[in-house]
Amino acid sequence: MQDVHGGNIWKWQNVPGQKVLDFSASLNPLGPPKRVFQLLSENLPNLVHYPDPENLEARRALSRYLGIDPRHIILGNGAMELLYLLPRALRLQSALIPIPTFSGYEKALLLQSADPRFIAWWGIDPFTAKVDKLARLKQAAGGIQGLFICHPNNPTGEVLEKRFLLNLLDFCQERKIWMILDEAFIDFLDQPEVYSLIQEVVSSTRLIVIRSLTKFFALPGLRLGYGVGPEEVIGRLKEEQIPWSVNVLAQRIVGEILKEEAYALESRKFIQAERLFLLKALAEIEGIRPLPGRVNFLLCQLTGEGLTSTRLAATLVEKGVLIRDCSALRGLNRQYFRIAVRTREENLSLLSALQRICL
Template structure:
């Protein structure tokens, strides 16, 4: 069964290749609560939204987000998932050389390469739980034009302390280096207020912060994200963006999702409790080594098993569970896999299935 996908979440490919009609997807890190309550009512009469071109400036969504973050609309650019900005930013900056941490979400490197950039990688050491001091990044800035950081990192879940990131921002600004901080999963950590650099990005010369609504609000199929930077940078990025890339349905749904005031806290409570459940269950098994992560997923290593991650993935699929085989992450090998944190009964079912596969 050829089930390797470049990323997690390719349920269409996997269900068709494996002849399954249903899987529980632990391979993509999407909020298990599903759509916020206000979204379905907002879809009543949505046909109207399909008849016209979408608002190319996403005015209402920008105003709403600006108010929430205490910044101005012209410091925000709404995008078709944060991935759209990951590809636009290197086109604007045209870096000769970019600095990337590995293992990490591979699209940041791919987007830089596509814009002609050479890549310098820093390996996050497994021995220290894939943590690195920001001073070690600062020591590697010579000849670099763009640095990309994911906070918390994917797939490790490691969160950089805010004070350290601020020292990286200062070091980059001093040297005229651009810095992208991808906060796609920060909302899940419950530390967003403490760690988010949005306000810093709105006034910085060189910092761009990326946010995703697709993961936290479970809109992965609809695609919605945004970037925050100073208004001049936002205006330049907006010039590069194809018009209408954010469709009207995504704008309407995004606004409705943001209005659900209970959803964020409820999501964080669930994730924190269930991450702990998964962590405890995985840690008890001597053939598995989970790595502590702050996000809605856990990186796990097979240490005393005859199975590798790809074999485990295939076996779990026969029980209807899809995990992320991490073999294709630079800096990891075929002993690593990643699990999204899902609802209690799903997590318990997965743990039972993993134990059966390994026994």
């Protein structure tokens, strides 16, 4: 398995004579809330102290925000840390991964010598979009101990109805399957609570929800995520987690960024408008078929002859533009690439470059 991620700006930051536009990392294009930099500056003196090993202040802030007891909450060095800890903490021997999706689940399982099983499930074509998704999952779930669902899904941007997710959770409960719901991109939806299962965690014995705080707030370098699950599972995760994995600066800003309601509303409105603009403009470029995702990125298919996503990505790099080549992502091929939704000026630069290449 090839481990491929977007966001490696450091590899390309010295492209001669050009400013690099990064469409490979799916972050909030508005950047962090303005207050964040002031908060970080104010807390620099705290770098002389070890972080709180219990992340107590940050967990209490999340508890108030979610309305969930802090005993059900764990902080992580990004959502990725918690996803990598889960197979060991849950003692998973096998898990089902609907594809195409985030490649980190497979790697997390393999690191623990667990068996990842795959099912082509997320709808990248009209056939898979119309089949009975719940029935297909149930049919493929024989003998598994875990199920990874990325919701909204990366890279397709699809969103599932809450009723569907509740039915799937009921099935997992009956079969004693751990349902691991990765909601890293949930905050980009207009009404996250309408689609999330995070409030079901307290009453469920088989649900774990993982979220990122650095994608929506555009702070990936700070590394901050959290998990919500049964108290016993949270305890197991803490036993597996290295001490002080969350730094003191990350800990100190949690409570403040969760108060940024105006920023959240502005971000969702801005991203929705730019996504629709990009969707329409991309569809007008011959040889490109964008898939109508619901969050801050779009998966696109190259429909013409000759041009591959790898070649397209390499050509764009020469023009100072980074995209996510999805050819190595399980369930996709060399026709697919993903782009983030950026500002109008940046989006126009990408569209101009694509038009010149695809002519």
